[in-house]
Amino acid sequence: MMKKNILGIAEFIIAALLTVGSVTFFKACGEHEGKFMACHWAQNAVTLIGIVITLLALLRIILKNSGIKAGLAIGVFLTSVSVIFIPNNVISLCMMDSMRCHTTFKPAVIVIASVLGALAVVDSILGIIKTGKSNEDK
């Protein structure tokens, strides 16, 4: 049980880290004089997609069918890759490279999403191979 889901559990933990981290230890720039900075919306987007990935990874662990597992792993992979592009490419951050959203939020999101994507791509490939084999057996 544990052996089959080891990658799924790793994905779940990292996705949860992305979600929780995006509102805590690597959050973007804070409010200023009651106004949100430009990067706030990028942070919201990352948190939202982080929740989606966490749920996908959770389903990937819980569900038994290896085909569905592989499909969810592909889903985790694609959404993780999309997260990489959110800060500054899809949603612009604040104006200066020396600000928190550039120095902390963006690098942390890119690194965590890349690691998650790499894990998920391995998981997807292994999952597809496994599904192919179990279909042959049938």
Next chain:
Amino acid sequence: MIITAKSISVTFYKKKHAVKAFEKVSISFEKGELTLITGRSGSGKTTLINALAGFIPANEGQILYDGQDISRLDDKALSGLRCKSIGFIPQGQSALANLTVLQNILLPSALAGQSNIAYAEQLLAAVGLERLANAYPDELSGGELRRLAAARALINSPSVIFADEPTNDLDEENSAIVLNILKEQAQSGAAVIIVTHDSAAFKYADRIFHMDGGRLIGNDNEYENTLCRPLVS
């Protein structure tokens, strides 16, 4: 293939004390014959077949495979000879733990540059392991492991087969399976040499030799370079 040992001796050194495993043994093995070498533990019989297979160099004498002195072969040539022409069933457990039963049997075939899956499956069926083809050795019993070792030794259809205590710890049924397969190999033209102290094996033998205190009984002249004369013929 004819194997001829001419007056070979093997001496070990344990803490500088010379221990003679056997001395001036001369013996010859013909194709199509199943030869049994018996004797008590420590009589030197395992060392003898290890020397005959080239794992232990003889201090004296010559071992000839079809007239070719194996002490003159380099490691690559000797390994090639073992791979293609010699099947060796070592004492004890010899399955490779990382490989499945089928992979264990196929390994010598893969080393020879082929992958004879059909023959491997035939051998598996012959030793009764066909349903365990994809199991790993740690899932097998002692008897199954011994049958696996026998099947692996036969995959490249060797012309010489050495078996060291192949029926040790086996029940009657398993013993019979292993001995029958070895007998079949002899009948189809291989030279089969079995070291054993299992009297159940005697009835399969074409020739039986006894080893005692490093000497092969049945020698016409134990200390001369002459061929052994079998006790039973």
Next chain:
Amino acid sequence: MKINSLPFINLRRKPIRTSALIVIALVMSAAAFGGQILIKSLQRGLDSLEQRLGADIIVLPEGAEKKVDLQNLLLQGTPGYFYMDKSVTDKLTGINGIEKLSAQYFLVSANAECCTVQVQIIGFDEESDFTVKPWLKEVYDGRLQKNEIIVGAGLSTRVGHTLSLYGVECRAVGKLEKTGTGLDTAVYATNETVKGLINASAKQGIAVLSKQSPENVVSSVYIKADKGADIDELTSKINRALDGAQAVRTRSMMTDTAKRLNVLSKSITALTAAVWVLAAVIMLTAFYNSANERKREFAVLRTIGFSRNSLSRIVLLESVITAGAGALAGVILTGLLCFEFISAIGKKTAMPLLMPSAGVTIVYGAAVIGIVLLAGAAASALSAYRLTHIDTGKILREGC
């Protein structure tokens, strides 16, 4: 089944040992690669700062805290401003040994558009300038007009877009090359524009200058000495001639950082060495133990007909696969971390960090992977030798 797949099968069947060896290789490569990239980044940042300033001597108002302000501005990008009387420039022109000099104004914006952050504004004289324009990445034609600005590489403002400073819309017409220093987040404009901004700030009730008129002040003067001039001597000559201002040798501003570079590269080298020694010991022990455990396995392989060469190949391939996978993962992960977090590290440590170019980084990464592969092969060589020179007869005789 292929003989070449044997090492892969062996590794897959020993997942814990394999993962441990991969992690060791990962740590080795991460330490070596990360350490080297940091050292190179600091060297490059320091070089670029020195080149970028382009001046041998900087004249700024008297007082130790002014020097600290300038250092913070340059190294950390902390916006700052200070002023001295413009007459300083006139006094300087009379001193021998000065090839070029150019005065600058510093100003800090109160807010800029959406992101309420302060921006360093540097006013420079286009006639005499030798420190800003040589570093333009996106060239603009002709001269800076009033309310036209050049932006540092660290600002998101694109060329052609505008930036609101004290309510004045300023159009960005050029962008500078990245330096890894505080200068990356500054905005550059002509003196005329800066004076306009000072007036605009006064209108908004933010009095930057209380007593002096912007016409009569400068913040700093950049000096390039004549070729062959003794810069230390020139510095003290300027200091003697000036009142209420101090001349600082540019290099002395950077000695602190240069010293830290020295300490940093020494400690990184020591740390890397410690990690490598530890890893080497663990690797050697792991291979030594596995050589002991695998004696019987290899004796069996000998009976099947494996030659010494083919057995060595198995051991070496196993180590090359684990070391290669670990080193590759280590270099990619460390490269990504360095690339992403370099400005955060620079900000935290107040050091100018500028990543080496992609080409140099790739060469370093490849070298590190190569060295880790060699280390892995060397660590396994001993075990390969032991396993291929086992006494097959003796091991087989010993039974299980």
